Amino acid sequence: MKVEVRVYPREGVLDPQGKAIAAALGRLGHSGVRDVRAGKVFFIEIAGSDAKAIEADAKKMAEELLANTTIEGFDIRVVA
Amino acid sequence: MKFGIVVFPGSNCDEDCYHVAKDLLGCEADYIWHHDRDLKGADAVILPGGFAYGDYLRAGALARFSPVMESVAEFAKKGGAVLGICNGFQVLLEAGLLPGAMQINRGLRYVCRDVHMKVENDATPFTALYPKGSVVKMPIGHMEGNYTAPPDVLGALEREGRVVFRYCDAEGRVVDSANPNGSTAGIAGICNREGNVVGLMPHPDRCSESLLGNDAGIKMFESAVAALAAR
Numbered sequence: 470m471k472v473e474v475r476v477y478p479r480e481g482v483l484d485p486q487g488k489a490i491a492a493a494l495g496r497l498g499h500s501g502v503r504d505v506r507a508g509k510v511f512f513i514e515i516a517g518s519d520a521k522a523i524e525a526d527a528k529k530m531a532e533e534l535l536a537n538t539t540i541e542g543f544d545i546r547v548v549a
Numbered sequence: 550m551k552f553g554i555v556v557f558p559g560s561n562c563d564e565d566c567y568h569v570a571k572d573l574l575g576c577e578a579d580y581i582w583h584h585d586r587d588l589k590g591a592d593a594v595i596l597p598g599g600f601a602y603g604d605y606l607r608a609g610a611l612a613r614f615s616p617v618m619e620s621v622a623e624f625a626k627k628g629g630a631v632l633g634i635c636n637g638f639q640v641l642l643e644a645g646l647l648p649g650a651m652q653i654n655r656g657l658r659y660v661c662r663d664v665h666m667k668v669e670n671d672a673t674p675f676t677a678l679y680p681k682g683s684v685v686k687m688p689i690g691h692m693e694g695n696y697t698a699p700p701d702v703l704g705a706l707e708r709e710g711r712v713v714f715r716y717c718d719a720e721g722r723v724v725d726s727a728n729p730n731g732s733t734a735g736i737a738g739i740c741n742r743e744g745n746v747v748g749l750m751p752h753p754d755r756c757s758e759s760l761l762g763n764d765a766g767i768k769m770f771e772s773a774v775a776a777l778a779a780r
Contacts (some may be wrong), residue, residue, distance in 0.1 A: 483698065485655045485731065534614075537607055537643065539650040540697060
């Protein structure tokens, strides 16, 4: 099955990349941009068909490696 | 006195550390490959600078899973002296041997220059020979040195005197303009609660002999020799 894990800076954690992107968008004329936070997406294929078990597995991966939970949050979407 | 220098794929300051320990201090020194679990009887372990595992995912994130890190954690738990320099500091954070995390520098650029730091803790095995409150100049070279931690952790670090080095200007003033990367409270280096594990972003290994124009870093290594001899 396919899983997407999104990893992003936690709310309240300063995100220098997001800030720089927001400033650049403003300079390009996108004056309505209030805030940007920049993260990563991992597209993972996992063997098996039990969506619940796969989601639990992906959660473990995120906690162990994909995210640094001191500064990053994550969410998981089982795609198909 | 023997220094063990861990070598990850992508470490690039391992030879600098070896040179300081062996050639400048006349100590025993040995490289420890990251796949090994044997610390070869080292009295102090150094995690050197570089780009372990290419800094893929996050700096230090993959290196923490190297077999050697289990031995380093065990060594640290028993009170062994561990020093993480730059990338080595990032590895210690990812491994949970020191608290907090690194973010990309606030300027979003790699910063390579000399900085000043104030020595705030002279009780660690790597800072014993620096007078507390003194200002030392060392070079930095990093992209992710913007230290951050949850408020309770930052509070504990300050309360327990575990901020070892803090960025300052040449006169020792801790001001934002002297902070090269946006690090919280100007933190350049910290230690664990017991004080035996120390991490810092600046490079003492790159300023340990007058030939290089600065020998301020040698005291970190000399401190370890003195501290371990006294044990």
